[in-house]
Amino acid sequence: MSIHLSIGQAYAWSVFKPPLESSMNLSGKGSALPFQLAIVMLGLSAAFGGTLVERKGPRWAMFVSMACFSSGFLISALGMALSQYWLVVFGYGFVGGIGLGIGYISPVSTLVKWFPDRPGMATGIAIMGFGGGALIASPWSTQMLSSFGTDKGGIAETFLVHGIVYAVFMSFGALLVRVPAPDWLPAGWDPRQVAEKPLVTNANVSARNALRTPQFWCLWVVLCLNVTAGIGILEKAAPMITDFFAHTSAPVSASAAAGFVALLSLSNMLGRLGWSAFSDVIGRKNIYRFYLGAGALIYLIIALTQNAGKPVFIICAVVILSFYGAGFSTIPAYLKDLFGSYQVGAIHGRLLTAWSVAGVAGPLIIDGIADAQKNAGKTGPALYTESIYIMIGLLVIGFIANELVRPVHTKHHETPMEAPEQAPASAGKGE
Template sequence: MSGILSKQRIVAAPGFNRWWVPPASVAIHLCIGSVYAWSIFDPTLTRTLGIVRSAAEDWTIKQTNFTYTLAIVFLGLSAAFGGRWMERVGPRVVGTVAAICWGGGFLIAALGIQLHSLWLLYLGYGVIGGCGLGLGYVSPVSTLIKWFPDRRGMAAGMAIMGFGGGAFIGAPLKEWLIRMFYRAPEFLGKVDEVMLSTDQGRRFTEVAGQLKEVVVVGPNEIGQMIVAGSEGVYIVGTGNVGVATTFLILGLGYAVVMLVAAFSYRLPATNWQPANWSPPSAGQANSAMITRHHVEPNTALKTPQFYLVWIVLCLNVTAGIGVIGIAKTMIGEIFGTTLPDLVDAGFAATYVLMISVFNMGGRFFWASLSDKIGRQRTYTIFFVLGILLYLSIPLTAMRVSAAPNAIWLVFFYAASMIIFTMYGGGFATVPAYLADLFGARFVGGIHGRLLTAWSTAGVLGPVAITWLRERTRQSAIRDLAAVVNDQDFKRSFGAPVSELPTLLEAKTVTIEKLIEIAPAGTVNPTASLYNSTMFLMAGLLALALVANLQIRPVNARYHLRD
């Protein structure tokens, strides 16, 4: 088996067409890039028991989104190890292990969902799947940069473009599979047709002589159902949200595709270079901040340039990754309440798909553009433009709440899609940035270590956005409860306002239900849940801009002496 997987076995013969290599790289990245469609899973994972809406024992979005955070953390950690390991054993070994981890992680997560075991979900998708992400991510990048030394930006863009486009295929596929295996819970009737009681914040009713926990879907919550249904009372634990089977099928499919792609890898022979190409002259290299020398991975860690690029990547990713992880929920909350005829579950799923399209396109566009204008200028554009766009989103949310109009949806859509092109472009441009600064020979190892910045961002981004959202949501609920009539509150929730904390913990009280009984003219605060997050992200990009402008060529004392 070691012979089949060995690095020597995949060295290309003379005359090999280097354009055969990108399809295998893109295939692996399309599979692991489905992580960017994680937000498709959130509405289902938070309703595995309640199905039509969250029950008291269902996981919260903060808990489920932590799975995504773990996956990104272990992506960076495994990439830091995998980049150096790949330089030694070759991309076929690394790609094969990545296929086993990514596919196997889905299978373990499926078991966790079926057993309602959060730690199995974390272990499968977050830890094992995250290792598959990291190993699958690094294996194509340095391989393509070695094949395309004349077009480093484009090569990195091709490799990483697939990762950005993974959700383009993954999002609709996941939606289709979930709907295929979805089964609605038992419906008992309208609220006024069912005798309800409240205990410890939970709603119950008697069915065939037994007390059963139920969830109540109000008229403002119908649009948030996974599959359209009726408002009223449903028995908890009687349906199937379809997500466990979806994980099972995806895990098997991804493993097969990635194994085929891993066995398609080829490496260029030692000292190979493209026909009619020679490395840039010393003058050209200095003017574009492109080195003609090489720096070993351990030595690169001693340079200030490595840490400045690390900060640039970390802050750029932090600003985008949290939004991607909760994208479907976010657009539904900002516009689903103000423009319900336009923004439904299908629209939100399409939004996730379009994020993938622009993320993918941005990776190729910005990385190719950086070959012409330079990496530092490219990142400067990212940060200046990104700051302005992030600051525009709270204004959009405020205006659509005050005067619902589709123009604000168009503005938000355009602003967010430009942001996601730059998010993807940041990933695609950074390998070429590293090759410019440290040389191409060890770029795989250096790039792998740099991806610890992605791990850090994988914690900072999702945790910040979910924490700020939950803090704002609970504050909004308390403010609404304060203006609601006490009798109306007790009639709707079966308990007085004084029991609000218990009702909140049981997920019985929501903003949508409070708006139904709030005084006329009360503004729904849901659209503003993400305002503080957007201000924070703009601030992070400002810090990244400062770090990027400090980057200079690596001092000659760090260069490898042949």
């Protein structure tokens, strides 16, 4: 939680956009560049660093994450002090983005080893922190900008404080983390009973072999399309609700739109724990049937009831964002079910490249079509109708990909000698 609550600050980058645009004469696209690069680097660093994280252990990974994420803020502070915006892009986007990726996957394999009986709940707890990080960072950053100022010097001081405080907070995670002993099991739990469930195995598959399976690529499509369908709303939430009800008798104020964004962030966070924990009961394939199938139906409700009023729109958006967050937290448990716990962190890292693609595709679809519709003279819900139907189509494709998931063929399994269940020495002794 200490790692994910910190790196979850990325979802609060929008707080810095207005002061950066005014102080550095940037466009909206320019001020978003550090965030966009950070998300791309998250996926790439998780993919390329996943195997190293498994080999070195969670403590090493959390320390690297802390060093990169905090250094990114410090480099950004220097960039603002010197009026060199490229340093902000390099610091927050490139260096900090590496910290995001390594930090994001750092607790995954450790958690599923501590909680082999409830992997959905375990990963949901940690990844919930990433969704909730903005609830802390947004008001905190806003208050610092108010105190230090929104000019270049004030932004530099804010970045500096962020770098120092996050370094301290993330250090607690690196110091406290432990991996269980190789033979440790929860009291009264028999792994043979779990293996009797569909799509759950006690065998192990390496990260290299996982890439050769159709199951990996089916889940890549599932994650990519589920994230694409949610991140578009998350990125466009405030203007979307404003546009939907701009021509009604009760238009949405700026403060109400901000409250809507906060509500979506809360839904994103709680969905990561609640739905993921529920997947331990009904199974991972069934829960993704729910995320994707129900998500498509809810988008259809939005499209067909555009004049139904704010409560219907808000409820639908909240549920969709809970599925968006839950998709992130449930996928590590799905991977553990299919491929075992041997290199699940490395496999998860490679799968997160789907997030990099979706992080670009989702906003591009929503923003691009809305801009085109506005240029065509359309207003209100009509700005988003076409985008909504595209999202429905993407979720249906994701649903089909999930249906194609089958148990991994035994030819991809590792032998006991190839997949030793030995805890990394650098991670600390088992307890």
